[in-house]
Amino acid sequence: MSYVDGFVCPVPEDKLGEYRRMAKKAGKIWMELGALSYHECVADDVKPGKVTSFPQAVKLKPGEVVVFSWIVYKNRRERDRIMKKVMEHPGFAEWSDPKNLPFDGKRMFFGGFKPIVEY
Template sequence: MRYVDGFVIAVPTENRKKFIDHAKKGDGVFMDLGATRVVECWGDDVPDGKVTDFRKAVQAKADETVAFSWVEWPDKVTRDAAMAKMTDWMENPEGADPRMDPKKNPMPFDGMRLIYGGFVPLVDLGGEVTA
């Protein structure tokens, strides 16, 4: 069953080009490790909410733009194996994919304010229904 990772990030607006460059390097790793699709979106119409919203979720500042991204995987097993290779820099740098080395591809945003999660698709009107 397909699996989706979603990400919301506050990116300094002046770092748009750096964000694109960073994403192209990282997204290639996702694809090489089994992702079927990666989409990176730059905030265009991200309104302020009364209780919560995307900007509040990532504590976006006035000079930052909210980016929304997702990665589609064929299944959770493929995603989990890929994530282990991509995010293992702290505990097992020898086993991690060298293209994800934060020294070689630094994040052009505050990673502490990035929110993410893994999701099982329930309805997909552009594809097959999985529930």
């Protein structure tokens, strides 16, 4: 079975172009280092819930949109190897400073997942 990293973050609508440029560069790095696929999606039909939701989870503010991303790897061991290389990659260094991110990294959440159904 594969392994998946998932990410959700709030992005200011006026910085969505900047985010897209960052994501394209990041995606190339992940793919170059061995990820099987890399996906970045912007909310289109995502509403606040009564108890919880994507907007509530990231404490979405007016003028922001939710971005949902995932990266697929061959397995957990490959993910750990690739993630280590990503963090050491010179192209990734500019994002190590939160001031260089086009979103509030404090409101981003992420994690690794073992698939239970795959087609």
